[in-house]
Amino acid sequence: MKRTIELRLARAEGAIVRTIGLIERRGFAVMAIDTRSDASSETLVLRLEVASQGRPYDVLIRQILKLFDVRAVQLIESQPADARAAC
Amino acid sequence: MKGAAALLGALRERGVDTVFGYPGGAIMPVYDALLGSGIRHVLVRHEQAAAFAADGYARVSGRPGVCIATSGPGATNLITGIANAYLDSVPLIAITGQVATPLMGTDAFQEVDIFGMTLPIVKHSYIVRHIEDIPRIVHEAWNIASSGRPGPVLIDLPKNIAAGEAHGVTRLVEPQPPDRQPDAIWLSRAAALIAAAERPVIYAGGGIGIGRAVAAFREFVAATGIPVVSTLKGLGAVPTDEPLFLGMMGMHGTRASNCAVQESDLLIVVGARFDDRATGKLDGFAPHARVIHLDVDPAEIGKLRRADVALAGNLAASLAALHVRPDIRPWRDHCLELKRLHAWRYDAPGDGIYAPELLRRLSVAADGDLTLTCDVGQHQMWVAQHCLIRSPERHLTSGGLGAMGYGLPAAIGAHFADPTRPAVSVSGDGSIMINIQELATLRRYGLPIKILLIDNQSLGMVRQWQELFFERRFSEVDLSDNPDFAEVARSFGVDALTIDARGQIDEAVDALLHHPGALLVHCRIDPAANVWPLVPPGHTNATMLEGAMR
Numbered sequence: 111m112k113r114t115i116e117l118r119l120a121r122a123e124g125a126i127v128r129t130i131g132l133i134e135r136r137g138f139a140v141m142a143i144d145t146r147s148d149a150s151s152e153t154l155v156l157r158l159e160v161a162s163q164g165r166p167y168d169v170l171i172r173q174i175l176k177l178f179d180v181r182a183v184q185l186i187e188s189q190p191a192d193a194r195a196a197c
Numbered sequence: 198m199k200g201a202a203a204l205l206g207a208l209r210e211r212g213v214d215t216v217f218g219y220p221g222g223a224i225m226p227v228y229d230a231l232l233g234s235g236i237r238h239v240l241v242r243h244e245q246a247a248a249f250a251a252d253g254y255a256r257v258s259g260r261p262g263v264c265i266a267t268s269g270p271g272a273t274n275l276i277t278g279i280a281n282a283y284l285d286s287v288p289l290i291a292i293t294g295q296v297a298t299p300l301m302g303t304d305a306f307q308e309v310d311i312f313g314m315t316l317p318i319v320k321h322s323y324i325v326r327h328i329e330d331i332p333r334i335v336h337e338a339w340n341i342a343s344s345g346r347p348g349p350v351l352i353d354l355p356k357n358i359a360a361g362e363a364h365g366v367t368r369l370v371e372p373q374p375p376d377r378q379p380d381a382i383w384l385s386r387a388a389a390l391i392a393a394a395e396r397p398v399i400y401a402g403g404g405i406g407i408g409r410a411v412a413a414f415r416e417f418v419a420a421t422g423i424p425v426v427s428t429l430k431g432l433g434a435v436p437t438d439e440p441l442f443l444g445m446m447g448m449h450g451t452r453a454s455n456c457a458v459q460e461s462d463l464l465i466v467v468g469a470r471f472d473d474r475a476t477g478k479l480d481g482f483a484p485h486a487r488v489i490h491l492d493v494d495p496a497e498i499g500k501l502r503r504a505d506v507a508l509a510g511n512l513a514a515s516l517a518a519l520h521v522r523p524d525i526r527p528w529r530d531h532c533l534e535l536k537r538l539h540a541w542r543y544d545a546p547g548d549g550i551y552a553p554e555l556l557r558r559l560s561v562a563a564d565g566d567l568t569l570t571c572d573v574g575q576h577q578m579w580v581a582q583h584c585l586i587r588s589p590e591r592h593l594t595s596g597g598l599g600a601m602g603y604g605l606p607a608a609i610g611a612h613f614a615d616p617t618r619p620a621v622s623v624s625g626d627g628s629i630m631i632n633i634q635e636l637a638t639l640r641r642y643g644l645p646i647k648i649l650l651i652d653n654q655s656l657g658m659v660r661q662w663q664e665l666f667f668e669r670r671f672s673e674v675d676l677s678d679n680p681d682f683a684e685v686a687r688s689f690g691v692d693a694l695t696i697d698a699r700g701q702i703d704e705a706v707d708a709l710l711h712h713p714g715a716l717l718v719h720c721r722i723d724p725a726a727n728v729w730p731l732v733p734p735g736h737t738n739a740t741m742l743e744g745a746m747r
Contacts, residue, residue, distance in 0.1 A: 124312060124316065124322065124324075127313070131316055131317060168499065172495045172498075173496045176496055178321040
């Protein structure tokens with residue numbers, strides 16, 4: 111199942127790599143990344159399309175939230191893989 | 198003030214008086230600043246030992262341990278120790294030298310990207326880019342390492358930053374918020390589950406000791422009267438001679454503890470994470486049990502086993518609110534009968550030394566008043582099974598990483614954290630060789646640390662698995678060409694004696710408890726001795742292999 115996760119990160123050295131590395135290490139595949147800065151330029155906004163073969167997203171969200179540079183995490187949508195294939 | 202002095206000043210503000218390390222080129226400004234700083238530096242003989250010693254220091258003191266290494270190989274040598282602290286949730290500050298910032302990214306001499314290499318095994322990390330940031334980073338690192346679920350933090354310090362002059366400091370950090378408090382509604386649901394349970398078991402993990410929640414945990418056990426099992430790292434949460442304690446669970450757990458868990462209808466999991474060595478085959482683990490999971494780390498709850506009641510937050514606060522005594526006398530009697538029926542036996546045949554008997558007699562003779570540190574392998578499991586352990590900080594073991602070579606440097610760290618408590622490092626003939634150079638550290642500082650080296654002339658745990666699960670095809674486990682360990686110790690200036698007969702156990706125990714300085718007791722045992730019971734890989738904890746005592 112694919113889901114979209116939106117994160118807000120402090121603009122700190124290694125913040126993006128650390129976050130993506132955690133997601134992959136926990137058994138999720140990062141399929142797409144969209145990044146922008148917020149108005150203050152102190153925060154990065156990442157929108158990630160993430161795929162999992164059955165690992166729970168709620169646990170992943172709690173693992174991401176533990177990272178020091180992460181300010182907020184939000185699961186945006188539910189998009190089953192077979193639904194996309196049918197399009 | 199120079200950057201290096203700012204670094205040490207910030208550490209002193211946090212009460213740091215001892216650090217463990219090994220100097221080199223890029224970290225030289227820090228070593229220069231150490232002179233006259235008021236901070237004691239313990240020179241180990243390999244950076245891995247610095248990290249393990251800082252880990253041992255932290256586990257005993259409850260405060261972050263600090264280790265220092267230079268860039269390149271010094272930094273990479275720390276990695277195993279950092280990973281160990283990460284997997285066992287130990288607060289650690291690792292400070293590495295780095296090449297000067299203009300050289301970073303140029304493949305300079307002794308340059309490695311230690312920041313990148315350690316990303317998966319730290320709670321957080323920094324490359325210091327501005328001298329003025331140093332105090333903020335040190336205080337922030339301290340807060341991160343020691344708050345919530347503790348862990349290691351890396352500070353990579355380029356040489357020009359350490360040597361440069363600071364002109365002011367950036368803002369200091371906010372105090373770390375306290376652990377979250379448990380939710381009242383979930384607490385009441387947990388209390389209701391406990392009250393209704395017929396076959397409850399308390400599953401104690403390392404989080405109890407790390408969270409300094411031992412007193413609250415013991416009050417909870419006494420109030421509920423529920424039988425207790427523990428993980429490897431949970432040993433000592435209640436004294437191992439506490440009547441309600443059924444023993445360690447899991448792969449080398451006691452029959453009583455594994456049976457009780459498998460039969461239970463409610464598991465109260467406190468500061469544990471359903472590690473595979475504890476659960477065996479997960480989908481057959483405690484198949485009839487509902488789960489109340491208490492942990493300071495919300496990410497552990499539901500990771501491997503769904504919790505019926507999740508209590509994320511401060512363990513002591515949650516436990517204090519759950520003093521419910523269920524009516525479980527028949528179940529309690531059943532568990533205690535299991536414990537009686539499957540009590541350890543020490544009547545091994547022959548005149549050789551039965552290692553579990555030696556370990557038992559040593560810890561009982563000390564009345565548990567020892568800091569026991571372990572390496573990894575069969576001896577580690579025998580310590581866990583047979584030693585009297587009265588609190589978690591008296592049993593230092595590499596639980597998550599399983600790092601051979603941990604024991605001796607951890608004992609060094611433990612000694613500096615609490616010189617009043619005797620430290621005994623139990624090792625094997627494989628493990629001792631990983632950090633044997635630290636015998637020089639014992640000598641250098643006159644440390645009265647004892648080493649009990651259990652020598653079966655093989656990598657015993659691997660040999661055991663090859664015997665049982667690889668059709669006795671023994672591959673690269675024979676260590677019969679070991680050096681004479683007693684002579685090795687003496688060459689480092691450490692006293693030593695060798696024993697190999699049961700009649701020498703009293704002499705060895707007496708020496709381990711009363712010898713005035715460092716001592717290595719080299720104990721030869723039967724090379725074919727195995728650790729029992731054993732849950733085979735891929736099986737549930739209901740399947741426990743047993744074999745002969747040797």
